[in-house]
Amino acid sequence: xxxxxxxxxxxxxxxxxxxxxxxxxxxxxxxxxxxxxxxxxxxxxxxxxxxxxxxxxxxxxxxxxxxxxxxxxxxxxxxxxxxxxxxxxxxxxxxxxxxxxxxxxxxxxxxxxxxxxxxxxxxxxxxxxxxxxxxxxxxxxxxxxxxxxxxxxxxxxxxxxxxxxxxxxxxxxxxxxxxxxxxxxxxxxxxxxxxxxxxxxxxxxxxxxxxxxxxxxxxxxxxxxxxxxxxxxxxxxxxxxxxxxxxxxxxxxxxxxxxxxxxxxxxxxxxxxxxxxxx
Amino acid sequence: xxxxxxxxxxxxxxxxxxxxxxxxxxxxxxxxxxxxxxxxxxxxxxxxxxxxxxxxxxxxxxxxxxxxxxxxxxxxxxxxxxxxxxxxxxxxxxxxxxxxxxxxxxxxxxxxxxxxxxxxxxxxxxxxxxxxxxxxxxxxxxxxxxxxxxxxxxxxxxxxxxxxxxxxxxxxxxxxxxxxxxxxxxxx
Amino acid sequence: xxxxxxxxxxxxxxxxxxxxxxxxxxxxxxxxxxxxxxxxxxxxxxxxxxxxxxxxxxxxxxxxxxxxxxxxxxxxxxxxxxxxxxxxxxxxxxxxxxxxxxxxxxxxxxxxxxxxxxxxxxxxxxxxxxxxxxxxxxxxxxxxxxxxxxxxxxxxxxxxxxxxxxxxxxxxxxxxxxxxxxxxxxxxxxxxxxxxxxxxxxxxxxxxxxxxxxxxxxxxxxxxxxxxxxxxxxxxxxxxxxxxxxxxxxxxxxxxxxxxxxxxxxxxxxxxxxxxxxxxxxxxxxxxxxxxxxxxxxxxxxxxxxxxxxxxxxxxxxxxxxxxxxxxxxxxxxxxxxxxxxxxxxxxxxxxxxxxxxxxxxxxxxxxxxxxxxxxxxxxxxxxxxxxx
Numbered sequence: 001x002x003x004x005x006x007x008x009x010x011x012x013x014x015x016x017x018x019x020x021x022x023x024x025x026x027x028x029x030x031x032x033x034x035x036x037x038x039x040x041x042x043x044x045x046x047x048x049x050x051x052x053x054x055x056x057x058x059x060x061x062x063x064x065x066x067x068x069x070x071x072x073x074x075x076x077x078x079x080x081x082x083x084x085x086x087x088x089x090x091x092x093x094x095x096x097x098x099x100x101x102x103x104x105x106x107x108x109x110x111x112x113x114x115x116x117x118x119x120x121x122x123x124x125x126x127x128x129x130x131x132x133x134x135x136x137x138x139x140x141x142x143x144x145x146x147x148x149x150x151x152x153x154x155x156x157x158x159x160x161x162x163x164x165x166x167x168x169x170x171x172x173x174x175x176x177x178x179x180x181x182x183x184x185x186x187x188x189x190x191x192x193x194x195x196x197x198x199x200x201x202x203x204x205x206x207x208x209x210x211x212x213x214x215x216x217x218x219x220x221x222x223x224x225x226x227x228x229x230x231x232x233x234x235x236x237x238x239x240x241x242x243x244x245x246x247x248x249x250x251x252x253x254x255x256x257x258x259x260x261x262x263x264x265x266x267x268x269x270x271x272x273x274x275x276x277x278x279x
Numbered sequence: 280x281x282x283x284x285x286x287x288x289x290x291x292x293x294x295x296x297x298x299x300x301x302x303x304x305x306x307x308x309x310x311x312x313x314x315x316x317x318x319x320x321x322x323x324x325x326x327x328x329x330x331x332x333x334x335x336x337x338x339x340x341x342x343x344x345x346x347x348x349x350x351x352x353x354x355x356x357x358x359x360x361x362x363x364x365x366x367x368x369x370x371x372x373x374x375x376x377x378x379x380x381x382x383x384x385x386x387x388x389x390x391x392x393x394x395x396x397x398x399x400x401x402x403x404x405x406x407x408x409x410x411x412x413x414x415x416x417x418x419x420x421x422x423x424x425x426x427x428x429x430x431x432x433x434x435x436x437x438x439x440x441x442x443x444x445x446x447x448x449x450x451x452x453x454x455x456x457x458x459x460x461x462x463x464x465x466x467x
Numbered sequence: 468x469x470x471x472x473x474x475x476x477x478x479x480x481x482x483x484x485x486x487x488x489x490x491x492x493x494x495x496x497x498x499x500x501x502x503x504x505x506x507x508x509x510x511x512x513x514x515x516x517x518x519x520x521x522x523x524x525x526x527x528x529x530x531x532x533x534x535x536x537x538x539x540x541x542x543x544x545x546x547x548x549x550x551x552x553x554x555x556x557x558x559x560x561x562x563x564x565x566x567x568x569x570x571x572x573x574x575x576x577x578x579x580x581x582x583x584x585x586x587x588x589x590x591x592x593x594x595x596x597x598x599x600x601x602x603x604x605x606x607x608x609x610x611x612x613x614x615x616x617x618x619x620x621x622x623x624x625x626x627x628x629x630x631x632x633x634x635x636x637x638x639x640x641x642x643x644x645x646x647x648x649x650x651x652x653x654x655x656x657x658x659x660x661x662x663x664x665x666x667x668x669x670x671x672x673x674x675x676x677x678x679x680x681x682x683x684x685x686x687x688x689x690x691x692x693x694x695x696x697x698x699x700x701x702x703x704x705x706x707x708x709x710x711x712x713x714x715x716x717x718x719x720x721x722x723x724x725x726x727x728x729x730x731x732x733x734x735x736x737x738x739x740x741x742x743x744x745x746x747x748x749x750x751x752x753x754x755x756x757x758x759x760x761x762x763x764x765x766x767x768x769x770x771x772x773x774x775x776x777x778x779x780x781x782x783x784x785x786x787x788x789x790x791x792x793x794x795x796x797x798x799x800x801x802x803x804x805x806x807x808x809x810x811x812x813x814x815x816x817x818x819x820x821x822x823x824x825x826x827x828x829x830x831x832x833x834x835x836x837x838x839x840x841x842x843x844x845x846x847x848x849x850x851x852x853x854x855x856x
Contacts, residue, residue: 011701014710014712014713014714015683015710015711015712015714016710016711016712016714016716016717017710017714017716017717018716019714019716051699052699052701053697053698053699053700053701054697056547056696056697058543068703069703069705069707069715070703070705070709070713070714070715070716072701072703073701074701075546075696075697075700075701075702075703076701076702076703076704077542077543077546077703077704078703078704078705078706078707079539079542079569079704079706080539080565080566080569080706083535083536083539083566086503086531086535086536086537086539086540086543087539087540087542087543087546088543089503089529089531089536089539089540089543090501090503090539090540090541090542090543090544090545090547090551091543091544091546091547091696092543092547093501093503093527093529093540093543093544093549094500094501094527094543094544094545094547094548094549094551095547095548095549095696095697097697098547098696098697115532115533115536116532116536116539119531119532119536261527264522264527265469267522268469268470268522268525268527271522271523272470272472303653306483306653306654307483307653310481310483310654310655311481311482311483311655316654316655317654317655318652318653318654319652319653319654320648320651320652320653321651322593343654343764344764344765344767344768344771345764345765345768345843345844346648346652346654346761346764346841347841347843349843349844349845
């Protein structure tokens with residue numbers, strides 16, 4: 001049987017036993033996102049001469065964050081709920097050469113991690129944030145999230161959600177991220193291309209990937225997948241009447257500006273030339 | 280143990296009067312330039328300006344354990360509140376330097392020796408009220424001249440004030456020092 | 468990418484610095500090149516000094532959006548190979564506890580300075596020792612931790628350097644439990660010559676000739692060698708209960724017990740190597756004063772006076788290390804005494820492990836509290852005389 005081409009980037013077995021399959025529910029979108037991310041990394045290794053050890057995956061806690069755990073054949077850190085971006089910040093300060101990919105979810109990034117999220121975007125640190133947005137808290141059983149549409153019933157909004165949802169891309173853009181895009185698991189090629197661009201981009205790249213959670217939304221995966229295609233509209237058609245009620249997908253912004261480390265290096269360079277007169 | 284040979288200086292006033300700076304300068308002068316042990320501490324409220332503020336220097340040739348002033352040998356009080364607060368905690372025979380312009384309620388010198396020094400007036404002569412602290416430092420120096428080299432203290436002063444103000448700070452120091460030397464008979 | 472300007476660390480000889488500055492300098496001398504922090508009184512000066520000095524030596528400083536972000540950044544920095552530190556005060560320390568717990572489980576070297584101030588809540592901005600129990604028990608879960616207690620500007624330099632060495636040696640977060648008193652005082656600091664300073668760096672698998680294919684991130688030794696990101700070891704840092712190879716799939720309670728017990732024993736079994744105490748006047752003593760941190764300064768003064776002026780045969784012990792608690796060391800040296808006095812800038816915290824350790828060596832243990840300000844020698848002495856009358 002032919003092996004999946006991305007399997008070389010995963011750890012199948014280890015002394016303590018098998019690490020696969022992933023724990024994701026059947027039909028979950030997270031595994032697809034990992035697949036797309038690994039394809040992107042694979043392309044960069046082949047085309048840009050990058051090496052496997054240049055990449056590091058950092059995640060928080062949640063279904064999305066499970067992707068960066070013990071089955072990744074890369075350096076990785078499966079960290080604390082909401083804190084992946086702060087961890088990534090520290091890693092880049094220590095080694096700016098690392099290609100940092102952050103795997104996070106909508107709850108992880110926009111609720112508990114909200115503060116770190118807006119500051120990471122503002123700082124324009126050289127990282128690629130893949131935010132798997134399923135509109136709820138999956139791992140803990142389907143509670144409401146800042147990305148849950150108004151009116152939806154969840155385990156903590158049994159009478160319907162009374163809050164409006166975040167537009168994560170708008171948030172990232174407003175906060176200052178250099179590259180902001182949204183796709184879905186139903187847009188594999190666009191997602192992979194965007195992730196590649198995001199990693200190549202100097203600065204903060206935020207890629208929101210709408211994803212299906214068939215278990216908590218009690219909908220068949222194939223139907224959810226079709227809905228993702230149906231309910232999204234490419235950006236250039238977003239102004240048209242047919243776009244009403246559909247979520248725009250595409251690249252929202254792509255700005256060139258120096259990243260945090262580049263700016264800080266100027267300080268170090270300046271100080272190198274000046275004789276130190278510290279007290 | 281030489282711990283009994285502690286010389287304790289306390290400077291107190293309002294936040295913004297430069298109390299902390301002259302404590303720091305004294306500490307550096309004693310420790311680095313003078314080669315003795317000294318501990319410099321300060322305490323103040325969260326307000327930058329206006330709240331009560333004190334700076335202390337404990338000097339010794341031996342180990343300094345307790346880092347704060349127990350009973351001051353010298354108290355420099357730049358405000359009424361400072362004097363009222365710290366009057367009790369001075370040694371018998373302590374030197375208390377006050378600015379008569381700021382301090383109206385002057386206690387009768389019983390166990391201590393009181394020296395009014397017009398630090399504010401000197402500061403105005405130099406050109407700004409902010410030089411009051413170094414005028415006080417000069418006055419203080421005149422009383423402890425056998426404990427520290429003037430050169431060391433002025434050096435520490437030069438290195439710890441903004442460069443643009445060095446000359447005027449040194450001038451204020453000189454005036455404070457000269458006022459004391461020409462006005463009071465200094466006993467040991 | 469950045470120059471490592473070891474020529475610009477604090478030169479040997481005498482300096483006159485604030486405790487906060489000495490702390491930051493000790494870190495830089497130890498090799499700290501990443502600092503992530505957040506402003507909080509009375510720890511801000513440490514951060515400001517680090518912001519000023521780190522780029523001079525080729526390091527990087529960042530002010531994060533909160534304390535949780537600061538502590539979290541240390542994790543990434545450490546995993547990417549840097550020695551990293553932050554300094555906070557009591558409210559920020561509480562916020563960092565989840566990260567500390569995580570650092571214990573992932574065995575991540577990092578240094579956190581807590582310049583304690585009174586609480587609870589905002590409390591006040593003066594001095595305190597109210598976090599000393601939080602240092603040991605504030606993190607959730609099992610595992611142990613190292614916490615040092617400086618009493619002088621010299622200690623702020625030396626102990627910070629040592630904190631890094633301990634964190635690298637034992638692959639653990641290390642806490643420096645300072646107080647506002649010692650952070651804000653200015654005193655002389657003597658920096659030893661370069662060859663007198665010992666710097667410890669984490670053991671890496673390549674140092675032991677362990678290839679990536681055979682590397683076990685939590686195995687090989689009691690203190691596992693630590694691979695750094697970017698060197699081809701594909702190391703996964705996980706805090707879920709794990710096997711020595713980092714696998715989290717096969718949970719069972721014996722793996723759990725082994726995983727967590729090893730982390731606990733890693734520190735607790737080595738108390739004799741890690742913990743340090745200072746003792747004076749134990750010979751022929753009848754009573755004992757046990758101090759730590761800034762209170763030690765007052766403590767020595769009080770003991771000297773008690774012995775010289777009141778003829779009280781009082782001995783002095785200073786805990787330089789709060790955790791792991793040096794129970795065995797204390798029991799080995801403390802004779803039968805009548806009263807053990809424990810002055811603390813809290814209502815009585817370290818008195819508990821002290822009592823647990825020495826209950827059968829004394830008639831009683833008496834707390835001497837002072838909240839918000841350093842004990843004066845009179846406070847301690849008067850209380851001792853009162854109790855012994």
